[in-house]
Amino acid sequence: MSRIVYVNGEYLPEEEAKVSVFDRGFLFADGVYEVTSVLGGKLIDFEGHKIRLQRSLNELDMPAPEAMDDLLEIHRELVTKNEIEDGLVYLQITRGAPSDRDFAFPGPDVKPTLVLFTQNKPGLATAPLAKVGIKVISVEDIRWGRRDIKTVQLLYPSMGKMMAKKAGADDAWMIEDGFVTEGTSNNAYIVKGNKIITRALSNDILHGITRAAVLRFAREAQMEVEERNFTIEEAKEADEAFITSASMFVMPVVSVDGVTLGDGTPGNVAPRLREIYLDESLKTAI
Ligand code: PDD
Secondary structure, eight states, rough: OEEHHHHHEEEEEEOOOOOTTTTHHHHHHEEEEEEEEETTEEESSSHHHHHHHHHHHHTTOOOOOOGGGGGHHHHHHHHHHOOSSSEEEEEESSSSSOOOOSSSSTTSSSSOOEEEEEEETTTTGGOOOHHHHEEEEEEEEEOOOOOOOSSSHHHHHHHHHHHHHTTOOEEEEEEEETTEEEEEEEEEEEHHHHEEOOOOOOOOSSOOHHHHHHHHHHTTTTTTEEOOOOOOHHHHHEEEEEETTTEEEEEEEETTEOOOETTOOOOOOHHHHHHHHHHHHHHHOO
């Protein structure tokens, strides 16, 4: 079955959906995006994603599309039309398509491009990988300095994933000045004793929506959280590690640069946090 996608006000079969070759998202990666998970046909943390989307637009001085107030309705419509029980909704806004290629931003006559599509992922919350955990390698973080803005400049994260794959691992953690910033498409954590350690928010990392929820739930469950930089050496000596994102929720990490963590199983903290996160998020899903 072909998907129904949304492009600038229209719901279309994916084969009929088109964006201009002059679109600035295509030519300059001049676009921002969000990924919202869907469980049981409902959106997880929609409001958080919407707030971060507006922030990304503001930081780049990018106009919001006219449909900004209808985003919830559009998400829901796509979930319904594509019969998504478990999966993801991808949203992208670009600075639109001027009549020619030009580094300077276009004037107000050029309207932003708004695209949304769904990804069907049956059993997303019960992914078998969560039972065994993932392996990560470290790579240098050579991305730009505004990683807090969720832009579509994802070439280096894609390269990081490929470096991980080549090394027989699942993902890469990026290192800057000796400290872990984040995963290619997720936030990174280690557990030492019973303390959860993760880098503090700044322009160096994306302010994960899952991160915010997980840290809130951890504190509510009286777990100790420390927001500070940690090195890859510290990660290798950690009792546990994990990542968070809208598509992976809380995913245990069992190996860092080939070094097995603890007894090589997901441990106690990450699986417990995953369970709490899924339970609590489902309660507020819309
Ligand atoms: N990635 N850090 C980076 C670099 C990310 O790309 C993401 C999300 C996160 C986690 O953010 P959140 O919890 O809001 O999903 C952290 C999405 C899932 C993606 O690119 O597919």
